[in-house]
Every structure is written in structure tokens, then in C-alpha cells.
Amino acid sequence: MTKRALITGITGQDGSYLAELLLDKGYEVHGLIRRASTFNTSRIDHLYVDPHDPEAKLFLHYGDLSDGARMVTLMNEVRPDEVYNLAAQSHVRVSFDEPEHTGDTTGIGAMRLLEAVRLSGVDCRYYQASSSEMFGATPPPQNEDTPFYPRSPYGAAKVYAYWVTKNYREGYGMFAVNGILFNHESPRRGETFVTRKITRAVARIQAGLDDYVYLGNLDSIRDWGYAPEYVEGMWRMLQADEPDDFVLATGGNFTVRDFVVASFEHAGLDWEKHVRFDERYLRPTEVDALIGDASRAKEKLDWVPQVDTAELARIMVEADIEAIKHEGNPWIDQVRLPGWPGADQ
Ligand code: NDP
Numbered sequence: 001m002t003k004r005a006l007i008t009g010i011t012g013q014d015g016s017y018l019a020e021l022l023l024d025k026g027y028e029v030h031g032l033i034r035r036a037s038t039f040n041t042s043r044i045d046h047l048y049v050d051p052h053d054p055e056a057k058l059f060l061h062y063g064d065l066s067d068g069a070r071m072v073t074l075m076n077e078v079r080p081d082e083v084y085n086l087a088a089q090s091h092v093r094v095s096f097d098e099p100e101h102t103g104d105t106t107g108i109g110a111m112r113l114l115e116a117v118r119l120s121g122v123d124c125r126y127y128q129a130s131s132s133e134m135f136g137a138t139p140p141p142q143n144e145d146t147p148f149y150p151r152s153p154y155g156a157a158k159v160y161a162y163w164v165t166k167n168y169r170e171g172y173g174m175f176a177v178n179g180i181l182f183n184h185e186s187p188r189r190g191e192t193f194v195t196r197k198i199t200r201a202v203a204r205i206q207a208g209l210d211d212y213v214y215l216g217n218l219d220s221i222r223d224w225g226y227a228p229e230y231v232e233g234m235w236r237m238l239q240a241d242e243p244d245d246f247v248l249a250t251g252g253n254f255t256v257r258d259f260v261v262a263s264f265e266h267a268g269l270d271w272e273k274h275v276r277f278d279e280r281y282l283r284p285t286e287v288d289a290l291i292g293d294a295s296r297a298k299e300k301l302d303w304v305p306q307v308d309t310a311e312l313a314r315i316m317v318e319a320d321i322e323a324i325k326h327e328g329n330p331w332i333d334q335v336r337l338p339g340w341p342g343a344d345q
């Protein structure tokens with residue numbers, strides 16, 4: 001029997017890698033996309049097969065996590081075996097500007113989806129994209145037993161989503177799990193997260209298109225891994241015998257400054273000539289240090305990341321340098337074919 005998965009956030013970094021992984025494994029993949037006045041499917045365009053083709057395995061549906069009734073109709077329509085809730089207002093700095101919207105989508109959105117699973121009676125496994133931001137001010141190393149101390153509206157919303165996921169597991173016997181993922185990046189990372197902002201700037205400066213990049217706090221410590229390895233971990237969590245919560249992390253620790261140095265050095269540039277400070281990128285409350293301990297995932301899921309942060313910086317810089325040559329996205333030529341959502345509706 002072909003397994004069927006529903007991915008919210010399929011147009012994002014993780015959603016695109018997860019869709020690829022599941023299609024490779026023979027799944028039928030359904031994705032939730034938001035109606036926008038511009039095309040927002042560039043990360044998954046390369047997975048496109050005309051839905052009229054009997055071989056098509058990827059199907060997209062309009063919807064938004066703020067719309068609970070839509071979550072119910074979607075669950076009834078798709079009747080998935082696995083649900084991956086990756087959708088969120090995922091930018092920590094932006095969550096200080098849009099706290100209510102972040103709470104509504106990143107926090108309550110998860111509850112709307114869990115409730116849709118429950119009300120529809122569909123027998124499925126549920127993955128919640130929880131975050132190391134939930135640990136916030138609690139010092140590293142952090143694992144599944146570390147107390148939460150969120151430092152942003154985003155972190156607080158993720159704590160809410162974490163607990164409702166656990167509550168639906170305990171209260172209704174659902175196979176519902178939290179993947180507590182530390183930062184993971186790739187050439188598909190959104191351009192306003194710090195790693196991609198840096199590697200894109202390196203490529204543009206090397207090409208003579210820019211002279212400077214403006215950054216905020218260079219002292220914070222993060223444990224940056226490679227996104228394709230993390231979506232494999234998400235899938236493994238839903239294949240386990242029992243539902244449980246898992247940290248995914250490399251255990252490495254790099255400051256933002258270290259990532260800047262590694263990225264500029266890789267392109268043969270002197271970072272101190274090109275990096276400038278702008279206070280607008282500071283947060284009212286910062287998360288100083290996140291370093292994960294993924295021992296449980298190693299032991300129970302046999303999940304061990306291979307790409308460390310230095311290698312990650314190299315992958316991302318090279319992809320952005322290549323992308324500049326094509327003046328496009330690093331992973332795909334922009335195509336828009338008849339029948340693709342947004343092309344004919
Ligand atoms: P992205 O920001 O790249 O993608 C977010 C996705 O959510 C996009 O597809 C976006 O759609 C969609 N989305 C946003 N708001 C809504 C909404 N109201 N209704 C429906 N869809 C919505 O995030 P990542 O891929 O990096 O992360 C995936 C998930 O994992 C997120 O929940 C994030 O918070 C969490 N996470 C990420 C980590 C990381 O390091 N990347 C670490 C830990 C957790 P659109 O394309 O239209 O904007």
C-alpha cells in the first residue's frame with residue numbers, strides 16, 4: 001500500500017527536502033500552500049509532475065494554519081497516514097514585530113491541526129516541528145529533559161505547540177511526536193536567517209555586487225546542522241514503535257562570528273573589511289547559546305549527522321557563488337508549467 005503524507009510548510013526549506021525524501025521513498029505527498037499574489041513554490045517546482053499524469057505523486061492544496069475549518073476539510077479529503085506540521089512564522093526577530101500573528105500560527109496553528117486530526121478520526125501519525133528556541137535562556141548542553149525558558153514570542157509559541165502535541169498523545173492516545181530541532185541550514189535556507197544572509201553576502205561581495213553586509217549580534221552560539229539530514233530524522237521519528245520526543249543536533253558550537261569567518265575565508269575574503277554592525281538586527285532578548293545533545297536520537301533512531309558546521313558553511317558558500325552565475329536560485333531553474341497551482345487559477 002502506498003503511504004500518504006500531508007506536509008504543512010511544504011514550500012519552506014524543510015518542507016521541500018522532506019517532500020523530496022518521501023517521494024523518493026514512494027509516498028504520495030500532499031502539501032499545504034498559502035494563496036499569495038506571487039508564486040511561492042520555487043523550492044518545490046523541480047518536484048512538479050502534471051497532476052493529470054497518472055504517475056503524479058505530489059498534490060498541493062490551498063490552506064492556512066489560521067483556518068481551523070480548512071484543516072478539518074483537508075484531513076477528511078487527504079486522509080494521510082503521516083502528518084508533518086512544519087508550517088510556522090519561523091523567524092525569531094520577526095516574532096517580536098508580529099507577536100500575535102506568530103502566536104496564532106506557530107502556536108495555536110498546531111492545536112488546530114491536532115484537533116482536525118482528532119475530529120476527522122483519521123488514523124495517522126503526527127510530527128510537530130518543535131525548536132531548540134524553547135530552551136532559550138537555559139544553558140547548554142540541552143536535551144529532551146532540559147527545562148524550557150523561551151526568549152521570544154516565537155519560542156513561547158513553540159512551547160505551546162510542544163505541550164499540546166504531548167497532551168493529544170497522552171489524552172487521546174495519538175501517535176504525536178515533537179522533534180526538537182536545533183538550527184539546520186542549507187542552500188535553500190531563507191535569505192534573512194543569519195547563515196544564508198552571510199553566505200549570500202559572501203557570494204555577492206566576491207562577484208562585486210555588494211561591498212558590505214550588516215549584521216547584529218556576532219557572539220551568540222548556535223549548533224548548525226545540514227537540513228537534509230534533519231528531515232531524515234523527522235521521518236525516522238514517525239517510523240518508531242512508540243511515540244516519543246527527540247532532540248536533533250550536531251553537538252557542535254560556533255558563534256555567528258565563527259560562521260562569518262569560515263564563510264569569508266572560504267571565498268578568500270577578509271571578513272573585517274565587509275561586515276558592519278546594525279542594531280536593527282538585535283533582539284529585545286537574545287538566546288545566547290544553544291548546543292544540542294542528540295544521544296536519544298542516536299540510540300533509538302540510529303540518527304547521526306555527518307555534516308558539521310564548517311562543512312555546512314562550505315556547502316552554502318559554494319551554492320551561493322554558483323547561484324550568482326545563474327542569477328537564480330541555487331537548486332533549480334525557475335519553471336512554471338501549466339497545471340501547477342497558481343499557474344492557471
Ligand atoms: P521556513 O520559514 O523556511 O518555512 C515555513 C513554512 O511555513 C513555509 O512553507 C511557509 O509558507 C509556511 N507558513 C507560514 N505561515 C503559515 C500559515 N499561517 N499557514 C500555512 N503555512 C504557513 O521554515 P523551515 O523550513 O526552516 O522550518 C520548518 C519548521 O521547523 C518551522 O515550523 C520552524 O519554526 C521549525 N524549525 C526550524 C528550524 C530550522 O533551523 N530551520 C529549527 C527548529 C524548528 P510560505 O512559503 O508561503 O511563506
Ligand code: GDR
Nearest residue numbers: 090092131132133182183192193194195215216217220281
Ligand atoms: P535563530 O536563527 O534565531 O537561531 O532561529 P537566525 O539565523 O535568525 O539567528 C541566529 C543568530 O544570529 C544572530 N544574528 C542575526 N540573525 C539574523 N537573522 N540576521 C542578522 O543580521 C543577524 N546578526 C546576528 C541572531 O541574533 C541569533 O543569535 C532559527 C529559526 O530557523 C527558527 O525557526 C528555529 O526554531 C531556530 O533557528 C532553531
